Amino acid sequence: EVQLVESGGGSVQPGGSLRLSCVVSGFSLDEYVVVWFRQAPGKEREGVSCVYTDDITRNADSVKGRFAASRDIRKNTVFLEMNSLKTEDTAVYYCAAHSKLYLGSCFRSGAMAYWGKGTQVTVDS
16 A cells, blocks of 8 residues: 655744654655645645655755755655744645656646645744
């Protein structure tokens, strides 16, 4: 069974840091691109970071310089290190995956084959 399980969410003050994890099973990180999305109340789902099968990453402009995605192949885990958090980063964060055969934008949510259930990140003083 394919599963993506997020963890690491919580509450943090502005300027703080948080690390999210996404443990995947049922597929290989060498065959699927893993993408972090987030959705804040009242807003559309937004792509945050992509981890490609060649270990190259891509970040949305809104998080460049603050967030960094990475992966641990041996642990079948993808991470999202979040630094200098802002209140506008508050959202439910999801990891998702699409086949490496998909050549479109990694931030296209409709192209994802699998989704995790999400983890809440709250940035508030």
